[in-house]
Ligand code: CKP
């Protein structure tokens with residue numbers, strides 16, 4: 001059985017080769033994206049067995065993503081090829097240092113938005129240790145949401161823990177109210193919740209990492225990690241609370257994908273039996289590595305690169 005199962009939309013990513021508005025860019029480099037796929041990729045690079053549930057179209061982007069899954073050693077026996085709907089993709093701009101890129105999605109009606117309860121593994125999640133969901137996998141469509149709910153039930157039945165990265169994507173929700181109440185209901189079912197600070201503020205109405213963490217603990221979430229960017233992370237669980245430092249970064253190229261790298265660090269360290277604070281430290285080390293690369297998953301380390309990243313002095 002895989003150690004971790006995740007579900008989501010694999011996307012082709014076209015990154016601009018030159019700065020400027022996307023409409024003016026002539027050359028793009030192709031790679032892969034999708035928050036849950038980034039997490040799957042990072043965990044597989046660290047040697048964990050990962051099962052990925054998705055749908056791609058019968059088109060060159062779909063073929064490319066299937067080949068990527070194979071190259072990364074991710075189990076894709078639950079990735080269906082949908083002959084009716086296309087593979088989603090996105091464009092990402094290049095910006096001066098410190099500025100977030102422009103993103104244009106082409107994902108409406110995509111193959112992955114047609115994920116549904118039929119995509120559930122018939123054998124259940126026996127032997128799986130973590131089911132990783134994000135606010136994207138549960139916002140793709142009603143049918144994808146139903147699939148995620150069935151997976152949570154399977155995780156419960158199999159004794160697997162559920163991790164949840166809220167990953168706010170306003171464009172995937174009908175309204176902000178629907179997004180907040182929807183994401184909060186999913187978080188309440190999870191064993192581990194990992195929002196960024198501004199995500200946590202918007203979702204809980206609290207201001208400080210301490211109060212955001214308390215808000216989740218009060219709702220029965222046993223482990224909470226608030227991502228603080230360069231400042232590190234704040235963790236809270238039954239063992240206590242701590243602020244974990246961030247890592248020094250030479251040059252921030254692009255922060256997209258950092259949250260997924262962070263999740264890779266946290267989940268892999270928890271699988272290794274580490275404390276939540278040590279897990280967040282590993283999350284910070286990987287997040288700091290990812291922001292120095294153009295692609296969303298290029299900076300995800302192998303074990304040797306991770307060991308080196310952890311040696312870099314904390315800020
Ligand atoms: O929160 P992050 O910046 O780590 O997430 C990035 C991913 O799935 C990116 O790869 C993109 O494809 C997406 O989030 C998305 O749908 O926005």
Ligand code: MG
Nearest residue numbers: 165167259260
């Ligand atoms: Mg995120």
